[in-house]
Amino acid sequence: MTSNVKLLAVDIGNSNATFALMRDREALQTFDLPSNSSAEELQSELRSRLEPDDWKLPCIIASVNPRACAGVEAALRRCGIQDLAVLGRDYKVPIDNRTAVPDQVGQDRLVNALAATRHSQGHAIVVDFGTAITFDVLKDGAYCGGVITPGIGLAMEALHQRTALLPLVKPHGKPPILGRDTVSAINAGVFYGYIGLVHNIIVELRTVFESKPRVLATGGYGNYIAPYIPEIEESLPHLTHEGIALSHCLRPTLP
Incomplete structure (x- = not known):
């Protein structure tokens, strides 16, 4: 470019x-x-x-x-x-899409993978913290698929909407692990729960690579927990726009 x-x-x-x-x-x-x-x-x-x-x-x-x-x-x-x-x-995102059903892949995931080619040697995992959290695998410069989980905000909204008494909580900062009230308990559960979720998925995805991939983060909630996940090497808030x-x-x- x-x-x-x-x-x-x-x-x-x-x-x-x-x-x-x-x-x-x-x-x-x-x-x-x-x-x-x-x-x-x-x-x-x-x-x-x-x-x-x-x-x-x-x-x-x-x-x-x-x-x-x-x-x-x-x-x-x-x-x-x-x-x-x-x-x-x-027109299509100019990246080799090796998934089973290429037309089902979201354009955001493809442009993230394309941008990751500029920040890696062709092997990367991109974690996008949006409404859904997506994990996208780039191998030899090609998009190979990944993992999709409910996002942080979505989890908090569901917890509020599907229960009678739990409030809608907005995540903010690193909470203590021991919640002393309902809001702090929800914050602790979401914060530490998602750290574990993201960590474990990255560890498992690394097994599909022959050499160690670069792990990148982006998305609105990226700054919330990415700094606490040692596997994530760099946060790039504008990675999607770079790929576009x-x-x-x-x-x-x-x-």
């Missing part, structure tokens, strides 16, 4: 759409908007956050939320974006 390439990369998840003005690997500006926002709400927010010249840039979208993607695309086009592409619809930008830059080389 050349350093003068600038574009708008959009990662649309189940909870938020994250927008990033990218130049090469650098995120010049980022902001989140709720995925369930209407096209009108999105249009208003986008106009307030981006400059008129930004509408002339290429815009590349990676989405795991078709309904939200339609709203974001409509809002962007109303704002004046003309050079817009949706990964998986307009790289997909665009490699597109002309595709047949």
Whole structure:
């Protein structure tokens, strides 16, 4: 990717759409908007956050939320974006996908793996802490599959919604292991439980490699527990956007 390439990369998840003005690997500006926002709400927010010249840039979208993607695309086009592409619809993420059913793989997972090729020697595990936590395996530069688990926020919401008395708790910082009240007990359970979950999955995934893979973290909850998991070597909050930008830059080389 050349350093003068600038574009708008959009990662649309189940909870938020994250927008990033990218130049090469650098995120010049980022902001989140709720995925369930209407096209009108999105249009208003986008106009307030981006400059008129930004509408002339290429815009590349990676989405795991078709309904939200339609709203974001409509809002962007109303704002004046003309050079817009949706990964998986307009062209494929340029990575060798060796899974059993390639069309089922989320675009976010593919762009994460593609970006990981820039941060490894072709062997990596990418842990994305989003609504779901995904573990993606890159072997010899190819995407080979991975693991999906419920995310941290989703677990806390389910605990609240499926019980009569437990409150909705927001994770914050490292809690003491001994909860002295309901909120601290939930925080301890989620924090230490997910550290164990992530650690054990990484340990098991390493067994599919002949040589030690690099372990990378990204996603909204990455800074919450990734620093406490020694197997994770680097946290890259804009890895997904980097992969989106790289997909665009490699597109002309595709047949």
